[in-house]
Amino acid sequence: MIRGNPVQTLFVKATIWLSIVFGQSFNHSIVMPVPDLSFHPSIFYGLDVLEQMDFKPLYGKTIGVFTNQTAVNRQGTHLLDLLKAHPKIDVEIIFTPQYGLFAQQNERFKIQGDQKFDPIYNARIVEVFGRNVKPPEWAMRGLDLILIDIQDTGVRYSTYVATTTKIMEVASEWNTPVILLDRPNPLRGDRVDGPVVRPQFQSFEGYHLVPIRHGMTIGEMAIMANEMGWIKNLKRVNLTVIPMANWKRAYWLDKSEHPWVKPQPKIKSLRTNLAYVGFGLLEGTNLNDGRGTSRPYMRAGAPWLSGSHLVEKLSALNLPGVEFRIVEYIPRKRPEDRMVPMHVNKVCSGVDIYITDANRYDPLATATAIMVLAYQLYPRQFQWDGLNRIDMLYGHSQLRIFAAQGKPANYLPPLWLKDVLKFNEFRQQFLLYQ
Numbered sequence: 001m002i003r004g005n006p007v008q009t010l011f012v013k014a015t016i017w018l019s020i021v022f023g024q025s026f027n028h029s030i031v032m033p034v035p036d037l038s039f040h041p042s043i044f045y046g047l048d049v050l051e052q053m054d055f056k057p058l059y060g061k062t063i064g065v066f067t068n069q070t071a072v073n074r075q076g077t078h079l080l081d082l083l084k085a086h087p088k089i090d091v092e093i094i095f096t097p098q099y100g101l102f103a104q105q106n107e108r109f110k111i112q113g114d115q116k117f118d119p120i121y122n123a124r125i126v127e128v129f130g131r132n133v134k135p136p137e138w139a140m141r142g143l144d145l146i147l148i149d150i151q152d153t154g155v156r157y158s159t160y161v162a163t164t165t166k167i168m169e170v171a172s173e174w175n176t177p178v179i180l181l182d183r184p185n186p187l188r189g190d191r192v193d194g195p196v197v198r199p200q201f202q203s204f205e206g207y208h209l210v211p212i213r214h215g216m217t218i219g220e221m222a223i224m225a226n227e228m229g230w231i232k233n234l235k236r237v238n239l240t241v242i243p244m245a246n247w248k249r250a251y252w253l254d255k256s257e258h259p260w261v262k263p264q265p266k267i268k269s270l271r272t273n274l275a276y277v278g279f280g281l282l283e284g285t286n287l288n289d290g291r292g293t294s295r296p297y298m299r300a301g302a303p304w305l306s307g308s309h310l311v312e313k314l315s316a317l318n319l320p321g322v323e324f325r326i327v328e329y330i331p332r333k334r335p336e337d338r339m340v341p342m343h344v345n346k347v348c349s350g351v352d353i354y355i356t357d358a359n360r361y362d363p364l365a366t367a368t369a370i371m372v373l374a375y376q377l378y379p380r381q382f383q384w385d386g387l388n389r390i391d392m393l394y395g396h397s398q399l400r401i402f403a404a405q406g407k408p409a410n411y412l413p414p415l416w417l418k419d420v421l422k423f424n425e426f427r428q429q430f431l432l433y434q
Contacts, residue, residue: 024432028236029223031432037245043256046181046219046242047073047082047149055086057179061144064093064135066128066167068101070151070183070261079149079181084120091121093139095167097150098129098159099265129159133204134166140174149181151263152218153273156197157280157393158264161221162207165231168222172237179240182219182432184256186263186273189215189249189433192424193277194364195416197395206395211416211423212364213277217432219243224430243432252358265336266296271355278367281399284390285371286383288348292331292341299327300370301350303343304381310351313373314366317410321361323354362413368399369409376406 024031034049050057051073071079083089094101101118116125126132126139146167152160164180171178194212202209208221208230216224219241225231226239247256254260254270267273279297282289290299301307307326314324328349331341351370355361375382384390384400391397402412 024429026223026227029226029239029241031223032240032242034243034245040246042074043184043247043251043258044245045073045183045247045256045258046244047071047079047183049242049245050181051082055083055089058083058086058145058147059088062090062092062142063145063147064095064139064143065091065123066095066097066146066148066164067150068097068099070263071149071181072259072261074257076259080118080120091118091123092143093135094118094121094123094125095128095135095139095146096125097127097163100127101125128163128167133163135170140170140176143174143176146171146176146178147181148178148218148222149183150218151183151261152185152221153263153267153276154185154187154213154215155273155277155280156194156208156210156212156214156395157205157276157283159204159207160263161218162204164218164222165207165225168226168237168239169231169235172231172235175238177238177240179242180219180222182217182241182243184244184247184251184253185215185217186253186270187213187215187277188252189217189247189431191215192420192427193362193416194420195394195396195398196419196423201392201395201397203392206392211420212280212395214423214427215249216427216430217244220427220430220432223432224427227430241432247433249431249433266291268296271358272297274355274358274361275353275363278363278365281364281367281371281390281393284385284388284393285374286342286381286385287371287374288331288342288350291339292333292337292344293329295352298354299329299350299352300367300374301327301329301343301348302374302378302381303346303348304378305349305374306377307349307351309377310370310373313377314351314369317369319362319366319369321355321357321359322366323356325352325354326350327352364416365410365413368412371399372403372407372409372412375403 192215197206197209275297279289287300290296311324311326331344333344
């Protein structure tokens, strides 16, 4: 009879350790074995597994931590608060991604001069985005290890994977080991969609040659980059991934007991995250994408657009899992917004999307239909971003050319099917979960 917490007891007392990697072996990356917890109904993220190990792999180390507000355990406690209880762990540097460390940052850090510090450790906070796209040399000196724990969106536009790769690049130069705590792909790991980035259109929002919806966890993406030499100039890093237990590829993020934490300021819910797969492309146009309103990435409009006309055309396409409604609204800039919303303070007409079936909803087909129709219905008013940012977001010039050719909107998705099939086959060698 097991007394106390049976899960904790299993972690401590288990004598047979089983890797959840199904037949995978890697040349440059290690996946730490975890106990077989298939009998237990809960899902354990990499942080939960490390916590059950009492963080022993970090003892006696001076570490840098790459994280943001999403790094919480099943009880909602943040990684940095968990590490506080371990005097044998010295957190020297906290690396932060785009959007910073916490959504409400004024309570999390203090400022001394022009430098930011975490009040728990007095650790220096270094943003690895914008001016510093990778950790500066001074931040790497004296680090024994870099720990990474961050929830990705599962969407290629998010910069967290790119920043993770840049951290791995610098770590390889300094021979600094990296431990990455894996988290789910929130949008299921068995769904792949969209074109693969062409090399001429690579950017920080399309850093690796993957589809828009890649269906991989951040741990799998890191292993792929490390094994393929995608970090830079075929460099590799001493990478260890602590995987999840009991996560399946067919799971949405809300399958687990972990609390929802916004991965980006405007991604307020799992359905918003799903819509972002397609509506993130609207940043390459002069359509408002719902930012500046209560429905970011769930709305499209402009002052020159007729919502009723657009809804009529969209409804005729019979797109699955979604309904469209006419809306009039005024985008407003809020104090916390870093960017001014498109058409701020102007009356816009447009369309709201309502996802009726997340498993059937096709966010890319929906968003590209809105853009193609807007281009064709309003050729004088609709514009692509002046720097052709749409090509970098989409990963290809195909969308822009397709719209100019006047072809029906529903002809576009079959064009990226070949990319999806090829990438899905390629990624199999890096997948950690069934």
